[in-house]
Amino acid sequence: MTKSSIVDVVGVGLNATDTLIPLPHYPAPGSKVEFRSASVLPGGQVASAVIACQHWGMRTRYVGKVGDDDAAMLHRSEFARAGVETHLVKAQGCASQQAFILVDDAGERTVLWKRDNRLTLRPEELERQWIVDARALHVDGHDTAAAAVAAGWARAAGIPVVVDLDDLYPGVEALFNNLDYLVASRDIPGRLLGEHDLLRSLPALQRRYGCHLAAATLGHDGVLAWDGTQFHYASAYRIEAVDTTGAGDIFHAGFIYGLLQGWPLQRQLDFACAAAALNCTAVGARGGIQSVENIERLMAAGARYAPAFDLSRR
Numbered sequence: 361m362t363k364s365s366i367v368d369v370v371g372v373g374l375n376a377t378d379t380l381i382p383l384p385h386y387p388a389p390g391s392k393v394e395f396r397s398a399s400v401l402p403g404g405q406v407a408s409a410v411i412a413c414q415h416w417g418m419r420t421r422y423v424g425k426v427g428d429d430d431a432a433m434l435h436r437s438e439f440a441r442a443g444v445e446t447h448l449v450k451a452q453g454c455a456s457q458q459a460f461i462l463v464d465d466a467g468e469r470t471v472l473w474k475r476d477n478r479l480t481l482r483p484e485e486l487e488r489q490w491i492v493d494a495r496a497l498h499v500d501g502h503d504t505a506a507a508a509v510a511a512g513w514a515r516a517a518g519i520p521v522v523v524d525l526d527d528l529y530p531g532v533e534a535l536f537n538n539l540d541y542l543v544a545s546r547d548i549p550g551r552l553l554g555e556h557d558l559l560r561s562l563p564a565l566q567r568r569y570g571c572h573l574a575a576a577t578l579g580h581d582g583v584l585a586w587d588g589t590q591f592h593y594a595s596a597y598r599i600e601a602v603d604t605t606g607a608g609d610i611f612h613a614g615f616i617y618g619l620l621q622g623w624p625l626q627r628q629l630d631f632a633c634a635a636a637a638l639n640c641t642a643v644g645a646r647g648g649i650q651s652v653e654n655i656e657r658l659m660a661a662g663a664r665y666a667p668a669f670d671l672s673r674r
Contacts, residue, residue: 467601606645
């Protein structure tokens with residue numbers, strides 16, 4: 361067993377190598393579109409969130425799986441450069457997860473991705489100490505069996521579990537038994553419950569799984585959260601978007617940072633929205649990670665979109 365140190369955040373989940381391709385517009389069927397450049401950059405939901413937390417001065421650990429290719433070397437190099445304690449399981453004879461991301465002039469992205477089944481992180485490849493020697497666990501639920509085991513260890517040790525859920529992966533409900541903060545994409549509550557009104561589905565989701573918080577990230581519409589007693593809402597910040605890749609990843613990092621600072625929920629959500637917005641001002645999933653000071657500066661003076669929800673009467 362590997363001896364591990366105490367960290368603030370441990371992340372168990374996806375990494376990816378992103379090929380970013382800026383385009384003037386999304387290609388029409390049957391068309392040819394010239395692209396200006398292509399950049400190969402590291403990404404992945406949990407991996408990028410961990411990098412952001414490390415950038416903000418937290419002690420971090422990442423657990424994931426890579427192939428035995430050049431992309432794996434890129435991930436190792438980036439984690440080492442950032443100072444993240446890393447446990448990368450190698451899948452022999454296998455390429456690491458890759459994505460081709462088309463980014464239009466408005467910064468909106470379309471993701472094409474490929475992941476070999478041999479990259480699935482298995483429960484037996486985890487070590488309990490990697491998980492329980494932390495103040496918070498962050499998972500994305502993609503490798504559901506491993507994520508569920510990690511969440512069970514964390515819950516038993518009294519460690520809060522934050523879940524970034526962007527799809528309903530097979531068997532993902534096993535993870536829900538041991539989560540504390542479910543922060544999902546806009547469509548997930550409706551797909552889980554068959555109720556697409558978030559003002560109804562978020563409270564129902566929180567009651568069903570007994571988590572502290574159920575929230576939905578809404579892109580330009582910000583984030584809506586239910587804490588078991590009341591709703592909390594934060595509108596998004598207005599920025600000149602270059603690339604929205606990784607916005608959700610950095611939002612989750614901001615949420616975790618605020619959680620471990622002991623901030624009130626509203627400040628957590630505002631910080632997470634500001635961090636995500638600033639990340640969209642540069643290319644790549646991690647290209648616009650800013651300092652805590654710059655994020656707080658945007659919180660203090662930045663323009664915001666009009667609220668998508670009026671909670672004053674609730």
